Amino acid sequence: MATRPGPLTEWPWQRMGNFKYLVMAPVVVHGAYRVMTKGWGDIDLAYSLILPSLALRMIHNQIWISLSRYQTARSKHRIVDRGIEFEQVDRERGWDDQIVFNGLLFYAGYLAMPSVRRFPLWRTDGAVATALLHAGPVEFLYYWFHRALHHHFLYSRYHSHHHASIVTEPITSVIHPFGEHIVYFTLFAIPMLSTVYMGNGSALVFVLYIVYIDFMNNMGHCNFELVPKWMFQVFPPLKYLMYTPSFHSLHHTQFRTNYSLFMPFYDYIYSTMDKASDELYENSLKGTEETPDLVHLTHMTNLQSAYHLRVGFASIASKPSDNSEWYMWTLWPLAWLSMVVAWIYGSSAFVVERIKLKKMKMQTWVVPRYNFQYGVTWDRESINDLIEKAILDADVRGVKVLSLGLLNQAMYRRSSHGGCTLKKRPSCPLL
Numbered sequence: 001m002a003t004r005p006g007p008l009t010e011w012p013w014q015r016m017g018n019f020k021y022l023v024m025a026p027v028v029v030h031g032a033y034r035v036m037t038k039g040w041g042d043i044d045l046a047y048s049l050i051l052p053s054l055a056l057r058m059i060h061n062q063i064w065i066s067l068s069r070y071q072t073a074r075s076k077h078r079i080v081d082r083g084i085e086f087e088q089v090d091r092e093r094g095w096d097d098q099i100v101f102n103g104l105l106f107y108a109g110y111l112a113m114p115s116v117r118r119f120p121l122w123r124t125d126g127a128v129a130t131a132l133l134h135a136g137p138v139e140f141l142y143y144w145f146h147r148a149l150h151h152h153f154l155y156s157r158y159h160s161h162h163h164a165s166i167v168t169e170p171i172t173s174v175i176h177p178f179g180e181h182i183v184y185f186t187l188f189a190i191p192m193l194s195t196v197y198m199g200n201g202s203a204l205v206f207v208l209y210i211v212y213i214d215f216m217n218n219m220g221h222c223n224f225e226l227v228p229k230w231m232f233q234v235f236p237p238l239k240y241l242m243y244t245p246s247f248h249s250l251h252h253t254q255f256r257t258n259y260s261l262f263m264p265f266y267d268y269i270y271s272t273m274d275k276a277s278d279e280l281y282e283n284s285l286k287g288t289e290e291t292p293d294l295v296h297l298t299h300m301t302n303l304q305s306a307y308h309l310r311v312g313f314a315s316i317a318s319k320p321s322d323n324s325e326w327y328m329w330t331l332w333p334l335a336w337l338s339m340v341v342a343w344i345y346g347s348s349a350f351v352v353e354r355i356k357l358k359k360m361k362m363q364t365w366v367v368p369r370y371n372f373q374y375g376v377t378w379d380r381e382s383i384n385d386l387i388e389k390a391i392l393d394a395d396v397r398g399v400k401v402l403s404l405g406l407l408n409q410a411m412y413r414r415s416s417h418g419g420c421t422l423k424k425r426p427s428c429p430l431l
Contacts, residue, residue, distance in 0.1 A: 044118075062313070066312065076289050092165070126200035127202075130205055174217065254274055352366050369386070
């Protein structure tokens with residue numbers, strides 16, 4: 001919440017909780033009515049893409065959430081080396097509100113503009129027009145609107161809600177008051193509405209433009225540097241056309257620099273680019289290896305436990321593992337697939353969580369095996385090899401203390417008593 005919340009701060013469906021998706025019911029009912037009365041042939045391309053595109057955006061965002069949390073736990077390329085507070089997790093829980101909002105506006109636009117119903121799948125001239133209109137009016141207007149949001153009056157009533165997150169995650173990019181999102185959608189609608197009125201709009205260009213916005217938003221807030229240096233070496237003007245995660249991270253730590261949306265050239269033009277941008281990019285890309293003081297080596301429990309990890313779904317991870325939601329059965333195919341992939345390709349433990357308590361640095365490593373696999377006789381040797389590899393890796397990295405999860409302890413003791421001891425005794429104590 002902003003420090004002094006202004007009008008249109010709350011989303012209209014904020015008090016509905018997870019029932020907010022019911023606001024999309026008119027789209028479903030309308031489609032069902034058309035199919036029942038006129039058949040599937042009455043469903044045109046534009047209408048058929050409304051709901052699938054929303055689902056695509058949610059999957060796209062969730063991939064970025066999981067990737068970012070995994071990388072910031074293990075990667076040496078993290079930008080802001082601080083933890084995330086519980087208040088931020090709660091504040092950013094409604095990251096899908098803007099997706100629902102966009103879905104309603106696309107549906108309203110579909111009803112208001114009959115020409116949309118005759119959209120082709122693709123038009124190249126429309127794609128070029130969309131790119132030019134984004135680089136021109138959208139980036140320019142956003143830059144100055146963003147600077148206005150940092151004026152005390154608007155900042156205290158609206159934009160401070162977004163900047164409460166110093167350590168950003170991909171979903172931080174869309175955590176704004178409702179009033180701000182109205183303006184943002186108006187800006188992003190400029191290329192789409194222009195191509196509609198010019199007669200060169202197409203369904204795929206609309207979808208790809210929204211995917212581009214989501215991709216750049218998520219990348220800019222992911223808190224780890226991933227843009228390779230060779231891209232700017234091959235095409236030097238790219239530094240004016242595409243920002244990096246470290247570039248936008250400075251905006252969240254310095255507040256008065258790097259205002260651009262995705263293309264930094266307006267910061268260059270108006271001299272608001274942070275002078276530390278290039279240095280932070282170089283340092284983040286180079287990175288520094290971190291040696292944790294303590295490592296806890298654990299394992300998966302049941303197939304659904306993967307979703308309770310920090311890299312999984314926040315709505316599931318916030319609840320006890322024995323309190324399954326009704327929709328969890330729909331994730332079983334994905335759970336089985338992840339188990340098979342881990343079984344085949346899981347050659348080492350992986351980092352899932354990183355915690356800093358004052359000067360102490362702790363990490364949680366997970367052996368890619370589940371409870372029931374520890375009881376399979378023919379898999380014990382491979383599990384023991386995974387545990388041994390993790391212990392020796394921790395020792396090489398200079399970990400001071402290594403604690404083992406219960407089944408890892410049992411497996412380690414069983415292997416030791418059976419004569420299958422570690423090839424090299426680690427210097428760190430095992431708990």
